[in-house]
Amino acid sequence: MEACILLVEDEEKLARFVELELLHEGYEVDKAMDGRTALNMALEKDYSLILLDIMLPELSGMEVLRRLLKVKDTPVILLTARDAVMDKVSGLDAGAVDYITKPFAIEELLARIRVALKRYDSGALKRAKEPAAAMDAAGVPAEEGVLRWKELELSVPKHSVTYAGHSIDLTNREFMMLQILLENMDIVLSRDTLLEKVCGYEYLGETNVIDVYVRYIRSKIDEVFDVHMIQTVRGVGYVIKSN
């Protein structure tokens, strides 16, 4: 069965160019030029994949993403402006499976599409929507799963984090990242390793997303409880040390 892709892009020339490349690769392609039309189309038809620009007229790409994923599990790759790290992070948190920064090489976009289609068609990886899926992705058995550092307690089954009994509110990806660092106590993890584990598969490059997550976690834990939990190892990555 041919994969059908919804391409949402309001820059006409870019949309046309990408459409031709996708058709050439043998995909079926539908196009939308604004957010509202895109959302309606995406709700109506079950696309294999959606390529979604963030800056759109009528309804922003982020809003389309949020509303769509409330109803459906369609994999979405975001097309983001250069250096819009916050967009990328909030896009991933909102449930996009990947993003690509404009301007992009068409080969890279095609590669990411192939990865996403393979990944989400086969059902090999469940979307990390519920904590249970996040747990499976990190390979942690649900029965055990309480990790500790000083007065911090992360419970995988409860999907909760507390410090000295105070509850800490983390996003799914912040939680996964903290979990992975705690599971690998005293082992320095590279940004690449963290990215792969936290985001599920090979993000080519873009490891600054990890720095953003570390900053968020530090602002919610280290700064609030005056501890130095996540340590930066320059030129290598991050580690939580047992003492």
Ligand code: CA
């Ligand atoms: Ca645009």
